[in-house]
Amino acid sequence: MRDAVENFLNTAAARILPAAVLVIAGLAFFWHLRQPVQDRGIPLALTVWEQTSSIARDLPFIAERLSEQPSRASVETRLSTHPFWLATKAKAPPEGGNWAVEFPSRHAMDLQCWDRHDGRLLGQVDRDSDNGGALKATRGGFALNVAAGTEVVDLICRSTFRGPAKLTAQVWGAAALNAAEDQFQRIGSMIEVGLGVLAMSMALIATINRSRLYWAFVGWLFVSMRMALLSDGSDFLLFGMPLPAALLTPMRQWTVCTYFVLTVTVFGLLFRQEMIDIGARWLLRLQQVSCVLMLLLCATLSFEQVLPVLWIGSALLFAITLPQIYRTLRRPHSRPALWYASSIVVALVATLNEVVAAAIGQQALMRGLNSVTAAIATALLASAAVAEHMRTDRRQREQAQRTMKAAYDDSPIGLFTVRDGETIVNANPAFKTMLGLSASSEALPLACVFGDEVVGEFLMLNAMAAPAALDLQARPLNGGANGRDEGGERWFAIKASTIDGRIFEGSLQDITERVRATSRLEFLVNHDPLTECLNLRGLSRKFERAQQPPKTLAYFDLDRFKLINDLYGHGAGDAVLKQVCERIRSQLGAADLLARVGGDEFVVAFPHASIAEASQRCQNICALIASAPFQIDTQRFALSISGGLVATDGFGDAELKEIVSAADTLCRMAKKRPSERLVVMDGGDAFFKHHKNELELIGCLERGETPEGLFLMMQPELSLNAPLDSLNFEVLLRMRKPSGELVPAQIIIEAAEAHAKTAIIDHWVVSTTIAWLEAHASQLRKTQFVxxxxxxxxxxxxxxxEDLFRLFEYHRDAVSRLCIEITETVALTDMVHMQRFIDRARDLGVKVALDDFGAGYSSFGYLKGLSVDALKLDGSLVRDAASNPASMAILAALGGLVRSLGMKSIGEYAENLPVLKALVAAGVDYAQGYAISRPVMPERILEADSAADFITDPEIAAFVRKLQARDPHTIPLFSERADAALTGMLH
Incomplete structure (x- = not known):
């Protein structure tokens, strides 16, 4: 029933109502054309004087002014609002009886008339009231009724006007004037009826179609009716109700302005696409701007000011628009443009008819064609344009429906309609093919195709009875077109929407491949693609779902695995990693989880194992990895693994990544203990304090901030040639927490190196050292290098x-005392790059030393390629030189080599007097160690005169004083037996 009503209303709106309206309006138009031409009275000659001042004048003065004016048939007021005085003499018409003198101006607002001979007031009238006398409102103006028997009246009248008024006067017989008045009223009524019915019917059409064009046209028809009434001089009533004089002029002003705006608006809505097609989009913008400007002017200017603007603006806009209408008419399928252009032509012809007729003194050139018939004809033709537009829209909609039906049937996506949330009432072939339904299937229950979950969603939205949509994935009950084939179950995406909860329009799309790809992608997101074990994200998600961390967790890192990739390629490395994972899995329990978290780093989570059980399994893993080489083709690779194991109960509610970080810290400890492959957290406070400090440092460095509490200490380096003449030292980093607790430098460096943030620490150290050197330059006269x-x-x-060298450039005096120490293994990594660095540094006066020389894979040959200033001998070469002749021989060889290369040598770990003597015997230039001094605060350095001032051992101090005043051959360094042995080795 509801659909039938909607169809009837649509048909009525599209066909019945437009046809009925056009018939009614057409009858009104032809009725008006068949009306006889209105009789006209006998025109009178007038003398007119415009009173431009507000000074009151008596009647004799007015009569004298009028006598000076020429006699004319009509006078234009030219929009003036000043009072106009006119004089005329009228004779009774030949037919006798009562007669009248008419002043037919619809713009006259009031009228007063006097007898010119005796000055007697004959009557006065305005648009609001009749104050008695012989003057009455008639047709569009006023008339003075004269009694029968009066042959001549000599009148002086005063009137005011609003608008483009034309002063004329006519003599009428009473009967003829009454007949003209009746015809005038009928015409006004027909205008209101014709255009009013047209507007109301169009309002109904607009309501049904919900169209901006139709609503704009409704407004245009109503305003056109007012314009026709204004042209006819019968706009003093609004639907039969008289308009007050105070509202009449504003009503006329807004009528003409609104008519302009609505005419332009209807044109723009009617021909928007046509204008765009011919490249005249600018015209639409121009029309929009003109409408806004006209409304603003209408709101700010008076009626008399607005009219010239409106006339000029309309003419210009019409002249600009007309060529575009012509271009549109030349295009095919432009019937709306043809009807609209016809309405414009009728309006122009009617206006031209009246203008030319008035110019030659005729009432009309073409019988029945005037402003009133033009208004009705224009409305009819414009209605025809809108009707054609409606017809075109309807045909386009029907074509679109046919296209949509074809697209519906041919769509590769399954389309369907569900009624009341439970019955499939319509479906396209693709839908039936996807679900394996027969082509003749109709009115199929939804529950026969999909499970309860899908049916429940539809029924829930049906119960809501409101606009809604659903989007879900489901498997059909029968498995789809292919059922459970070799590819597995079929998955479909169901999307449906409803306006009222009753009719659902939906689509069905096979997403089986997408679901499989998503599952694979999810697997890759949570797993390592090479080994197919979990990654760190997957491991975290496992325990997030369980809402409980593992009981213990281990972190493993393969030792020297990078060599396999470098020497044999990543293919060999990948194969080794797969075998490593197999060996690790072989030692795990069923509930244990393995994750690869880096290139050669693994995490094992033990959900239920105690620390003892987990420790045993981890020891087994380390032993199994190192027990036998890994075989890849013909290559065999021996590997070892380091690990750290933590119990999670000491971490409280910490996230898994924090527990992993703690295990990583233990793993790094294990790597530094060659004899201990697994470090287990003992649960003591020392580890947690160490780990907490490291985490705090990491967090600070990750934010790019310099940790608070950093400070410098300094360890003197004693010259073994002139110990009392120099005050050299090495800068060492320390950190003090706000609580006063000292953080070892090793923790700071490890945290920075583990997260590639050493640049932050090194920049602080260098800049702070330079600032300290500049601040105390006068107290460091004996300092050659720092x-x-x-x-x-x-x-x-x-x-x-680059930042470092900018700093060096800016502080050249201070950096001349700097000695940058570079670890030997770092220098050997990229000697070309390192030599460029050394050259730039030395050009700025900075000294460069190789640190820990002898700790790595030292080769004397590379010293030729690195032009450094000093070698800092590793403690492993120095600490036992006094007791081990082999070590002494190596030390002596290095001392001679360094001197031959023009470098200085510095011996670390000088812990006692015998080591000092060995360094002197080997020809080493400087010594650093506890035999001289432990690290001291910078203030202690400023209080000293030389590095020797820090020595507290009397024997060492005495030896140093002998060095200062010595002849090298007179100082016994060893016992005679040891000296003889050393001499034998050296020679």
Whole structure:
């Protein structure tokens, strides 16, 4: 029933109502054309004087002014609002009886008339009231009724006007004037009826179609009716109700302005697409701007000011628009443009008819064609344009429906309609094919196709009875077109929407491949693609779902695995990693989880194992990895693994990544203990304190901030040639927490190196050292060099290196005392790059030393390629030189080599007097160690005169004084037996 009503209303709106309206309006138009031409009275000659001042004048003065004016048939007021005085003499018409003198101006607002001979007031009238006398409102103006028997009246009248008024006067017989008045009223009524019915019917059409064009046209028809009434002089009533004089002029002003705006608006809505097609979009914008401007002017200017603007603006806009209408008419399928252009032509012809007729003194050139018939005809033709537009829209909609029906049937996506949330009432072939339904299936229950979950969603939205949509994935009950084939179950995406909860329009799309791809992608997101074990994200998600962390967790890192990739390629490395995972899995329980978290790093989570059980399994893993080489083709690779194991109960509610970080810290400890492959957290406070400090440092460095509490200490380096003449030292990093607790430098460096943030620490150390040297330059006269360590990762950071050299450039005096210490293994990594760094540093006066020389894979040959200033001998070469002749021989060889290369040598770990003597015997230039001094605060350095001032052992102090005043051959360094042995080795 509801659909039938909707169809009837649509048919009525599209066909019945437009046809009925056009018939009614057409009858009104032809009725008006068949009306006889209105009789006209006998025109009178007038003398007119415009009173431009507000000074009151008596009637004799007015009569004198009028006598000076020429006699004319009509006078234009030219929009003036001043009072106009007119004089005329009228004779009774030949037919006799009562007669009248008419002043037919619809713009006259009031009228007063006097007898010219005796000055007697004959009557006065305005648009609001009749004050008695012989003057009455008639047709569009006023008339003075004269009694029968009066042959001549000599009148002086005063009137005011609003608008483009024309002053005329006519003599009428009473009967003829009454007949003209009746015809005038009928015409006004027909205008209101014709255009009013047209507007109301169009309002119904607009309501049904919900169209802006139709609503704009409704407004245009109503305003057109008012314009026709204004042209006819019968707009003093609004639907039969008289308009007050105070509202009449504003009503006329807004009528003409609104008519302009609505005419332009209807044109723009009617021909928007046509204008765009011919490239006249600018015209639409121009029309929009003109409408806005006209409304603003209408709101701010008076009626008399608005009219000239409106006339000029309309003419210009019409002249601009007309060529575009012509271009549109030349295009095919432009019937709306043809009807609209016809309405414009009728309006122009009617206006031209009246203008030319008035110019030659005729009532009309073409019988029945005037402003009133033109208004009705224009409305009819414009209605025809809108009707044609409606017809075109309807045909386009029907074509679109046919296209949509074809697209519906041919769509590769399954389309369907569900009624009341439970019955499939319509479906396209693709839908039936996807679900394996027969082509004749109709009115199929939804529950026969999909499970209860899908049916429940539809029924829930049906119960809501409101606009809604659903989007879900489901499997059909029968498995789809292919059922449970070799590819597995079929999955479909169901999307449906409803306006009222009753009719659902939906689509069905096979997403089986997408679901499989998503599952694979999810697997890859949570797993390592090479080994197919979990990654760190997957491991975290496992325990997030369980809402409980593992009981214990281990972190493993393969030792020297990078060599396999470097020597044999990543293919061999990948194969080794797969075998490593197999060996690790072989030692795990059913509930244990393995994750690969880096290139050669693994995490094992033990959900239920105690620390003892987990420790045993981890020991087994380490032993199994190292027990036998890994075989890849013909290659065999021996590997070992380091690990750290933590119990999670000491971490409280910490996230898994924090527990992993703690295990990583233990793993790094294990790597530094060659004899201990697994480090287990003992649960003591020392580890948690160490780990907490490391985490705090990491967090600070990750934010790019310099940790608070950093400070410098300094360890003197004693000259073994002139110990009392120099005060050299190495800068060492320390950190004090707000609580006063000292954080070891090793923790700071490890945290920075583990997260590639050493540049932050090194920049602080260098800049702070330079600032201290500049502040105390006068107290450091004996200081030739100050050692500052730079890490390898900082030296490989181009941004840090450039910042470092800018700092050196700005502080040239202070950096002349710096000695940058570079670890030997770092220097050997990229000797070309390192030599460029050394050359730039030395050009600025900075000294460069190789640190820990002898700790790595030292080769004397590479010293030729690195032009450093000093070698800092590793403690492993120094600490037992006094007791081990082999070590002494190596030390002596290095001392001679360094001197031959023009470098200085510095011996670390000088812990006692015998080591000092060995360094002197080997020809080493400087010594650093506890035999001289432990690290001291910078203030202690400023209080000293030389490095020897820090020595507290009397024997060492005496030996140093002998060094200062010595002849090298007179100082016994060893016992005679040891000296003889050393001499034998050297020679």
């Amino acid at each position: 050692g500052v360590n730079l890490s390898g990762s900082s030296l490989n950071d181009e941004a840090f290196v």
